[in-house]
Amino acid sequence: MSESSKAFQVPYYAVIFSSTRTDGDNGYAKMADKMVELASKQPGFLGIESARDEELGITVSYWDSLDSIKHWKEHSVHRMAQEKGKTDWYQSFKLRVCKVERDKFFDM
């Protein structure tokens, strides 16, 4: 086991988005892929992790600053996706903005 090199410099920021879906795809998968691609091109984007099972989905995106998060939140294409999320894709969601104070990455 080794502690791998740190990718990011603390402090940085995380947006934790946890959601339950409505039934059916309704264009969700395609838009989700597009949002990841678009987010990764935004200033201050550091990375993204995502997992979904039958009960819950969790996506955590990492950013260098609160300003970068605000910029992405207000991106016009992202805003359209946010609206579709509320009307079509999500039954519920929780959104948390956090300051990452320390991290450890391990490869076994």
Next chain:
Amino acid sequence: MSESSKAFQVPYYAVIFSSTRTDGDNGYAKMADKMVELASKQPGFLGIESARDEELGITVSYWDSLDSIKHWKEHSVHRMAQEKGKTDWYQSFKLRVCKVERDKFFDM
């Protein structure tokens, strides 16, 4: 759509644990359930969210303070699970300790 009542008072703390698994269960599922049950009984525990798909698992636990996180980290049964995680269950993992600065919960 309605913004639901907030469960927690900001600021609080999140531990983001993202991991890739080794092949096979090797006692993982049983221990994972036990750890959630045990964590939820610890002082300062606020909640936990978890999702795993074929590529990645993400578990986020929420706590009232850094002291509560430290206390749980050092719990003897949890320490045994941490060791088993490193030797048997995980191929890699990332652990991040964050301060939640704001949150929004929505029920559609």
